[in-house]
Amino acid sequence: MWSQIANGFMSGFQFIINCGPTVMLPIIITIVGLIFGLKISxxxxxxxxxGIGFAGIKLVLDFMTTNIGPAAKAMVERTHVQLNALDVGWGSIAAVTWASPIxxxxxFVILLINxxxxxxxxxHTLDVDIWNYHHMAIVxxxxxxxxxNVFLAVGSVAVMAIITFKMSDWSQPMVEGFFKIPGVSLPTxxxxxxxxxxxxLNWILDKIPLFRKSKFSIKDAQKYLGFFGDSMIMGLLIGLAIGIFxxxxxxxxxxxxxxxxxVLVLIPKMTSMFMEGLMPISESAQKWSQKKFKGRKLFIGLDAAVIVGNPDVITTAxxxxxxxxxMAVVLPGNRVLPFADLAVVPFRVAMVVALTNGNLLKNIVIGxxxxxxxxxxxSATAPVLTAIAKSVGIKLSTGGSLLISSFAATSMIQSYIVYFCFTWHPEFCVPILLIIIALIWYYFDFNKHINKAAEAEEVALKSKNN
Structure with a gap:
């Protein structure tokens, strides 16, 4: 009986997963809202x-891919450079991930770790963004x-989850400070x-006067450029330039x-709808956490789609x-032909923009x-990714390319490092990786405690003087 219940539960869960994020997100958020005390309505x-906001964002990003993708491919073809790993997009990689037998x-491991x-x-991150678990699972x-080795596979995902949730905690002040979204972290x-x-790299650039003293941002560009600094005009000019090249x-x-x-006009509007639905959940989660955890603060972990509509992010992208x-044409050792994932560049630069506080010069260099x-x-992991896609029966249109790749999966540096350590002499690399993670964890949390103590001491001193 219990096995039948478990199978039924897994079948239902898989059905929801197969429906995609536009269906899964409303279901998950409704359940989370009920847990945090909201009325069912x-x-x-x-x-x-x-869900509607996410669907809108996806439609705009698909629209962006449809228009930029062919232009980008044409730009590469004009250079006559042979790049044999086609970027098939994160959606194809997600399909490969969810089709895996493990x-x-x-x-379950990711949920358990959280x-x-x-x-x-x-x-402090309660990750409800289950759809994007595929970024961790693909490793x-x-x-x-x-x-x-299933144990190495599980271990790599556990390490990915730990890194992701801790980075979500550490970066949450940037999400709240720069993007003005309280009570939310981004475990994407x-x-x-x-x-x-x-x-x-930001620390290094701060040592260089040109970058340290630069205060140039998108808002400054709009101020000095006037008509040409308007976001929709900047989008027009950049689109014209891409078309010419x-x-x-x-x-x-x-x-x-x-x-x-x-794109520059529509994405912020879709993001505002996303935020409209988010705020009741965020507020109820804060009240719930204060009641249940006696003052402890919880962050709701959401998809980074909530921040890609920022004008600085879009323009930088x-x-x-x-x-x-x-860069793809001239970068030594590159085999990837950027294509489908050009539309998700805003996701790759969003936290960079927050880190630099909108410093456009830094954004471009770090980006x-x-x-x-x-x-x-x-390029390094394209052969493995291609073999996995074939092994699970995923049919991908590669346009004659020999390999597939993406700006997702183990193309991301965090994922690649974990993948490398668990596949190249893991008996040596994994312990080294865990030590490095522990040291970084200690460094960030220790400094945070020191800063809190200093702030408390300053407040106490002011109260005493008053």
């Missing part, structure tokens, strides 16, 4: 609003495919992974310009996209460094 309305085990860390007070699937690997490169005729150039202008195409890592890591 309010919880359902919040969930449905989030996916149920890996999803629950255990919450109980131990080792994280375990690739490790299992290479090593045929596709956004967080950029910080692995961005944090040390792609060798389009005048008609197609104009169409691409208007399409990119539309639109600048990075054509530079990514150029290019992140892009270079995506191309290199994607």
């Amino acid at each position: 309010a919880a359902f309305k919040s969930g449905l609003t989030l 996916i149920a085990i890996l999803i 629950i255990v860390l919450l109980i131990l007070k080792a994280t 375990g699937i690739m490790v299992y495919f290479v090593t045929k 690997v596709s956004a967080l992974s950029s910080l692995v490169i961005a944090v040390p 792609a060798g389009y005729d005048l008609q197609k150039i104009l169409q691409l310009g208007v399409s990119m202008s539309a 639109l600048i990075i996209i054509p530079l990514t195409i150029a 290019l460094a992140v892009t270079a890592s995506l191309l290199w890591c994607g």
